[in-house]
Amino acid sequence: MAKSAASPEVPDEAAGAGTGARAARPLTETLREAWYRSPLYGLSLHGRPPSSFLAVAPDPWPGDPDRAEALLGGRLTAGGQTAALGPHPWHRPDADPLWLGGLHAFDWLRDLRERGDAVAARAGAQSIADWITANSRWSPVAWSDKVLAARLANWVRHYDFLAAGAPPGFAAAFVDSLARQRRHLERRLAQAASGARGLALLKAAVVVDAAFVRDSPLRERRLARTLTRLAAALPRIVLPDGTVADRSAQAQLAALRDLIDIRAVLLSAERSAPAALQDAIDRAAPMLRFLRHGDGGLALFNGADAGDPAAIDLVLARTGNGARPPAEAPHGGFARLAAGAALVLIDAGAPPPKGLDAGTHAGTLSAEFSVGNERIFGNCGSYPGLTADWRFMMRFTAAHATAIIADTNSSELIEGRGLEYPASNVHAARAEQEGATWLEASHDGYRSLFGVTHRRRLWLAADGADLRGEDTLAGVDGKPIKATAVGRKFAIRFHLHPDVKASLAHSGASALLRLPSGQGWKVRASGATMTLAESVWLGQGQRVRRTAQIALVGGLGPDGAKVKWAFSRVEG
Numbered sequence: 001m002a003k004s005a006a007s008p009e010v011p012d013e014a015a016g017a018g019t020g021a022r023a024a025r026p027l028t029e030t031l032r033e034a035w036y037r038s039p040l041y042g043l044s045l046h047g048r049p050p051s052s053f054l055a056v057a058p059d060p061w062p063g064d065p066d067r068a069e070a071l072l073g074g075r076l077t078a079g080g081q082t083a084a085l086g087p088h089p090w091h092r093p094d095a096d097p098l099w100l101g102g103l104h105a106f107d108w109l110r111d112l113r114e115r116g117d118a119v120a121a122r123a124g125a126q127s128i129a130d131w132i133t134a135n136s137r138w139s140p141v142a143w144s145d146k147v148l149a150a151r152l153a154n155w156v157r158h159y160d161f162l163a164a165g166a167p168p169g170f171a172a173a174f175v176d177s178l179a180r181q182r183r184h185l186e187r188r189l190a191q192a193a194s195g196a197r198g199l200a201l202l203k204a205a206v207v208v209d210a211a212f213v214r215d216s217p218l219r220e221r222r223l224a225r226t227l228t229r230l231a232a233a234l235p236r237i238v239l240p241d242g243t244v245a246d247r248s249a250q251a252q253l254a255a256l257r258d259l260i261d262i263r264a265v266l267l268s269a270e271r272s273a274p275a276a277l278q279d280a281i282d283r284a285a286p287m288l289r290f291l292r293h294g295d296g297g298l299a300l301f302n303g304a305d306a307g308d309p310a311a312i313d314l315v316l317a318r319t320g321n322g323a324r325p326p327a328e329a330p331h332g333g334f335a336r337l338a339a340g341a342a343l344v345l346i347d348a349g350a351p352p353p354k355g356l357d358a359g360t361h362a363g364t365l366s367a368e369f370s371v372g373n374e375r376i377f378g379n380c381g382s383y384p385g386l387t388a389d390w391r392f393m394m395r396f397t398a399a400h401a402t403a404i405i406a407d408t409n410s411s412e413l414i415e416g417r418g419l420e421y422p423a424s425n426v427h428a429a430r431a432e433q434e435g436a437t438w439l440e441a442s443h444d445g446y447r448s449l450f451g452v453t454h455r456r457r458l459w460l461a462a463d464g465a466d467l468r469g470e471d472t473l474a475g476v477d478g479k480p481i482k483a484t485a486v487g488r489k490f491a492i493r494f495h496l497h498p499d500v501k502a503s504l505a506h507s508g509a510s511a512l513l514r515l516p517s518g519q520g521w522k523v524r525a526s527g528a529t530m531t532l533a534e535s536v537w538l539g540q541g542q543r544v545r546r547t548a549q550i551a552l553v554g555g556l557g558p559d560g561a562k563v564k565w566a567f568s569r570v571e572g
Contacts, residue, residue: 036138045183049176050215056207057261057268059157060318063114071108072115072123078102080385080542090134090142097141098385104131104142105150109158121165128155129167132177138184145188145197149204152181153261156211182208189229194236195356196244196251196258202230203258210269223271230262231274238280242287243332247352248359249291249298250305253312256284260318282321289316290325290336291345295373297540299345300381301334301366303359303395306540328430335430337437340464341372347400348428348441351411357418362409363400364423364443365456369467369567374515376567377401377494377550381539388416394538401495403454403471405556406488410445410454421448435462447476450485452560465569474560481560491551492528492563495535498547504532511550512570520570527563528552 035041067077074085079098086092089103102108106128112120135142142148155162155178163171185205192198209223237245237255244255259281266273291299296309328335333349346367351360361379368378380399382391392415397404404410412420423445431438439458446452455472471492475481496502501514508530513521523530535549552563 033140036143039137042137045180047179047183049172049179050212050219052212052215053159053171053175054211054214054269055156055159055163056210057157057264058160059110059113059154060264061110061257062314063108063110063112065111065115067108068111068115068120071111072119076103076108078105078108080383088134090131091139100141101144101147104135105147106131106154106158107150109154109162113158113161118165121161121163123165124158125162125166125170128162128174129170132173143184145192145201148181148185148188149197149200152178152185152204153207156207157261157265159211178208178211182212194233195246195352196237196248196255197246198233199237199255199258202226202233203262206230206262207265210265210271213269213271223269227266227271227274231276234274234276234280238284239331240283241326241329241331242283242285242290243329243334244284244287245352246302246356246359247332247334247347247349248302248304249288249300250303250307252284252288252291253298253307253315256281256288256319257315259284260315281319282323285316285319285321286323286325287329287332288312289323290329290334293345293368293370293373293375294341294343295370295375299368300379300539301345301347301363301368302361303382305381305383305538333426333428335428335439335441337430337439337458337460338464339435339437339460339462342460342464342467343370344368344458344460344467346428346439346441346458348426348439350424350426350443351419351422354418357422359395360411360419360422361395361400362397362411362413362419362423362445363402364410364426364445365441365454366400366402367456367458367469368401371464371515371519371569372517374499374517374519375497375539376500376513376515376521377496378539380495380536383538383540383542385542386538390538390544392416398491398493399495401493403456403473403490403492405446405450405452405473405485405490408446408449410443421445436460444476446473449482450488450556451475451479451482452485452556466566467568468564468566470562470564472560472562473556474562480558481556485556486558488556489553490528490556490561491553492565493535493552494523494550495537496548496550497539498537498545500547502532502548502550504530513567522568522570523550523565524568525552525563525565527561528554 079102081099109124112124192201205226209226212219213223244252297306298304335346335348337344369376382394395413397409411422414420423443426443428441437460442455444453452473453476457470459468499516504511511523531551533549535547537545537547
């Protein structure tokens with residue numbers, strides 16, 4: 001992604017399906033926010049507080065005692081950033097929204113719990129008491145869906161730990177605030193889409209309802225209604241092949257963890273879980289394995305970073321499901337070619353529907369290639385804590401290992417939102433023959449602008465030592481490409497992992513790659529000029545790492561273009 005790696009600026013071209021656009025906020029959203037801000041809305045959240053509270057299923061996920069020490073010293077790490085809390089942290093106008101959201105979400109309670117002493121318990125309880133005093137009215141960060149859902153679950157599941165250090169009157173204020181936030185959550189559930197975000201809201205509802213279930217028959221009925229709503233939503237959240245509807249490995253991990261949490265809460269509250277819950281876990285777990293590379297990290301599709309392999313292992317272990325990854329994911333639209341130690345993962349599906357596409361990337365038909373625990377090429381990735389400009393730029397087609405025409409995205413991106421004109425008519429077919437695996441896939445995201453369909457054929461040898469590809473940019477349904485598209489530049493990009501060393505042959509017809517293990521791979525291509533350029537990798541580590549990319553560059557002729565390429569292991 002040489003054009004934008006050095007400076008996170010939006011390129012000039014933005015016509016049609018171009019690089020991206022800024023969208024005005026929908027009027028309904030503006031009006032809804034004005035209602036939430038009003039004093040009347042705050043009054044509408046009042047009601048009789050529950051008289052009974054059940055601490056359900058303590059949070060089982062590990063915290064970090066070092067982060068707890070820093071927090072007690074006045075510094076919080078959240079949203080990929082570390083900053084001083086200051087005397088009045090809840091409504092700091094100068095704070096980064098991601099960091100501020102992390103503060104209001106209270107995920108850091110598990111860090112204090114990991115430290116495990118009275119000082120940490122008092123700090124946690126006092127922070128909640130302070131939050132209740134400072135946040136009686138709605139605000140856009142503190143009451144956003146994601147932050148609200150996390151906070152409710154964290155408060156309830158850490159209550160036993162917090163109670164040991166609670167100040168006088170804490171329990172009554174705690175329960176009253178939970179009830180008010182639950183009333184707002186009920187209204188948000190009606191607005192939320194499916195996918196990982198919708199599941200997080202449903203999890204928060206289950207956690208709070210289970211905590212209040214012994215208060216009255218009314219609370220018992222509310223939990224029953226929430227479980228009915230959960231059972232009805234799960235088939236839309238976890239697709240039949242196990243893919244979470246957001247089509248992101250990061251969302252897959254988050255959703256699976258939420259499913260495990262819901263199961264634990266219901267077991268703790270001595271309530272039967274819907275059959276659909278365990279079924280969703282059993283489908284989602286193999287699909288998470290599907291989206292992992294040999295290094296244990298996640299594929300970098302649609303906003304994912306590689307993540308922590310140990311944390312991913314823990315989530316999978318707690319599913320109780322040891323099934324192997326499926327051969328393909330037709331509903332989620334991902335493809336997987338595996339042979340020997342080699343693995344190729346491909347985004348071979350249409351982008352998710354409206355409401356689930358806020359973080360979707362314009363990376364249709366992008367591929368990632370790894371051998372054993374070493375990644376060779378893939379997408380640039382993303383990570384929590386990126387600035388808005390960088391986060392938007394990493395959604396560009398140019399940040400993915402696929403073909404791009406005239407520096408134009410294959411799906412039009414709306415900054416801070418989803419897609420306007422997503423790539424469509426995405427088709428893929430996979431076949432095996434004598435141990436080798438084929439994939440043929442196509443999309444028409446460039447149809448309206450250029451009259452072009454992108455077709456990609458991949459072949460992985462039975463021993464995993466040879467990966468070959470063919471990218472065709474041709475007219476739609478056999479028609480010529482648009483006359484205005486003739487001569488336009490195209491590029492087929494392969495963003496290399498930072499640990500891969502690349503050198504271009506003097507002839508420019510091939511390149512040699514050296515992996516950290518010393519293994520060598522040769523890259524060859526025909527139908528385009530091979531170049532070696534700068535790129536970036538944001539897959540892990542909360543930082544932008546410089547790397548290189550191989551780009552196969554050419555111009556569209558009247559019949560489009562056809563480029564063949566190969567990555568072959570070099571013996572010795």
